[in-house]
Amino acid sequence: xxxxxxxxxxxxxxxxxxxxxxxxxxxxxxxxxxxxxxxxxxxxxxxxxxxxxxxxxxxxxxxxxxxxxxxxxxxxxxxxxxxxxxxxxxxxxxxxxxxxxxxxxxxxxxxxxxxxxxxxxxxxxxxxxxxxxxxxxxxxxxxxxxxxxxxxxxxxxxxxxxxxxxxxxxxxxxxxxxxxxxxxxxxxxxxxxxxxxxxxxxxxxxxxxxxxxxxxxxxxxxxxxxxxxxxxxxxxxxxxxxxxxxxxxxxxxxxxxxxxxxxxxxxxxxxxxxxxxxxxxxxxxx
Ligand SMILES: C[S@@+](CC[C@H](N)C(=O)[O-])C[C@H]1O[C@@H](n2cnc3c(N)ncnc32)[C@H](O)[C@@H]1O
Numbered sequence: 001x002x003x004x005x006x007x008x009x010x011x012x013x014x015x016x017x018x019x020x021x022x023x024x025x026x027x028x029x030x031x032x033x034x035x036x037x038x039x040x041x042x043x044x045x046x047x048x049x050x051x052x053x054x055x056x057x058x059x060x061x062x063x064x065x066x067x068x069x070x071x072x073x074x075x076x077x078x079x080x081x082x083x084x085x086x087x088x089x090x091x092x093x094x095x096x097x098x099x100x101x102x103x104x105x106x107x108x109x110x111x112x113x114x115x116x117x118x119x120x121x122x123x124x125x126x127x128x129x130x131x132x133x134x135x136x137x138x139x140x141x142x143x144x145x146x147x148x149x150x151x152x153x154x155x156x157x158x159x160x161x162x163x164x165x166x167x168x169x170x171x172x173x174x175x176x177x178x179x180x181x182x183x184x185x186x187x188x189x190x191x192x193x194x195x196x197x198x199x200x201x202x203x204x205x206x207x208x209x210x211x212x213x214x215x216x217x218x219x220x221x222x223x224x225x226x227x228x229x230x231x232x233x234x235x236x237x238x239x240x241x242x243x244x245x246x247x248x249x250x251x252x253x254x255x256x257x258x259x260x261x262x263x264x265x266x267x268x269x270x271x272x273x274x275x276x277x278x279x280x281x282x283x284x285x286x
Contacts, residue, residue, distance in 0.1 A: 001250045004196045004259070008125070008127070008128060008185070008238045009063040009113070009125055009126045009187065009235075010092055010125055010180065010181055010233075010234060010238070010241070010284075011125060011233060011237075012233065013084055013086035013087050014086075017087070017233070018054070018055045018087045018217070019283055020051070020229045020230070020233075020284050021054045021055050021057060021087070022055055022057050022083055023226070023229070024226060024229075024230070025046070025057040025058060027219075027222045027225075027274075028276055029080045029193050029214065029220065030216075030219055030222065031211050031212060031213040031216060031276075032211040032276050032278065035061060035062050035187040036062075036117075036150065037069065037150055037207070037209065037278055037280040038279075039148065039205055039207065039280050039282065040117060040148045040284065042066060042069065042070050043070045043072075044116065045066070045076075045116045045117050045148075045233060046072075046074055046075070046076050046077065046081050047076070047077045047079075047114055047115045047116050047117075047118055047202070048062060048076075048077070048079070048115060048116065048118075048119065049080075049081060049111075049114075049115045049117070049118045049119070049139070049142050050078070050079070050080045050081070050084075050118075050119045050120075050121075050144070051081050051118065051119070051120045051135075051139050052081070052082055052083070052120060052121065052122065052123045052126065053080030053081060053082045053088075053098065054082060054087050054122075055087045055088070056080045056088065056089045056091075056096070056098060056156040056244060058119065058121060058130055059078045059080050059119075060089070060096075060262060062078070062119075063076070063078055063095060063096075065207045071211065075095065076095055076254060077097070078095055078096045078097070079096075079097045079098075079099065079111075079115075080096070080097070080099070080104070081098075081099050081100075081101040081107075082097045082098070082100065083100065083102045083103070083126075084100065085098070085100050085102070085187070089092070090118060090171065090260075093237070095246060099241045103120075103123070103127075103135045104127075104131055104138070106141065107138055107140055107141055107142055108239075111141075111142055112120075112140075112141045112142065113141075113143070113144050113145070113177070114142060114144070115142045115143055115144065115147055116143075116144060116147050116148065117144050117147060117148045117149075118139050118140075118143055118147065118148075118149050118150075119149075119150050119151075119152075120135075120139065120149075120150075120151040121150070121151075121152040121153075121162055122153060122154065122180050123135070123153070123235050124154060124156055124186060124187065124190035125181065125186060125234075127186065127187070128184060128185035128186060128187075129185055129187040129188075130185065132187065132194065132262055133197050133200075134191050136194075136197045136198065136201055137201070140151055140201060140283060141230075143283040144283070145283060145284065145285045145286045146282060146283060146285045147205060147282070147283050148161055148280065148281070148282055148283075149198065149279075149280060149281050149282070150278060150279070150280045150282065151184065151194050151278070151279045151280075152197065152200070152277070152278045152279075152283045153191050153194055153277055153279075154190065154273075154274065154275070154277075155189075155191050155210065155275040155276065155277050156160050156186075156187075156188065157188070157189050157250055158209075158269075158272050158273035158274075158275060159173070159174045159177055159178070159273055160174075160178060160182065160189070161188075162189040163240065166266055166269075167260050167261075167262075167265040167266055169261035169265055169266070170262060170266050170269060171234065171256050172258060173231065173235060173259070173262060176235050176238050176239060176242075176244070176258075177231075177235060179238060179242045179244075180234070180235075180237065180238020180239065180240075180242050181234065181238060181248065186254070190277075191210075191277025191279070193237075193278075194276075194277070194279045195208045195279050198279050198281050202284060203281030203282055203283060203284070204281060204283075204284055205280075205281055205282050206279065206280070206281035207279070207280055207281070208277055208278065208279045209276055209277070209278050209280075210276070210277050210278075211269065211275065211276045211277075211278065212272070212273075212274070212275040212276070213270065213271050213274065214271050215279050219271070220267065220270070220271065223270035223274055224263060224267060224270045226270065227259070227262070227269070227270040227273065227274070228259050228263070231255070232252065232255045232259055235251075235254075235255035235259070236248070236251035236252045236254070236255040237251070237259060239251040239254060
């Protein structure tokens, strides 16, 4: 049986994780920019839903960009949905709304067909492979006919495909994460799974573009910081899940030691493993 969302999701939702998500956004913006794929015309976007919004950082950046570069008298609406309110920002801005909703359940009828753009980012640790179709069907219901979808995922083949070469420390990090996370049924190739589902759902103009900081040495430091923050949570939580460690402190210590080794022996892995795939498409007109 497919596990429930809360059994799959390995990340926390505390203040540290919120800061990590905001920093991660800042890092990936350096090499995934612009915020919208080419297909999406910013001047025609007035209502945006962000699914699995977390801290809402992507929505806020989009609002800033549209305000500055595409000023208009027509009001814009930004709606973040997430299975948990724990990381929602405190906002008094009327343009923004944040609602608790599990993407695996249908959205309320009043939300159907209201949005010009639906954005999704980084649900790869939250969905089992066989849940993408349901998630896509639910979020498609939010779009107006002709509305746009942009779904971004890390290309997790960077760690799910166990390396056959490279230093033992890399092999060990991947082994631990696969043992802790793969049994939940997540897709081992999230970008390809999204692409397959969007193609099957017959979106128009479906494309996938990959974005990576390889070849941008000025991003190496940020990439290492990102890897340290993301992998130490994933490795330590995996060690606890599999029972290889029984205390949080020991699991964190072991994860940190492995990441110290990785930083010395294979720092370039940080640049490889943060590759992002962006799938975009357009809901068919009626
Ligand atoms: C890795 S965070 C990404 C947050 C944000 N999209 C970003 O890129 O900064 C994944 C988010 O998805 C949310 N999430 C997990 N399962 C979900 C579900 N079934 N439906 C909606 N949101 C979910 C989590 O609570 C978390 O906020």
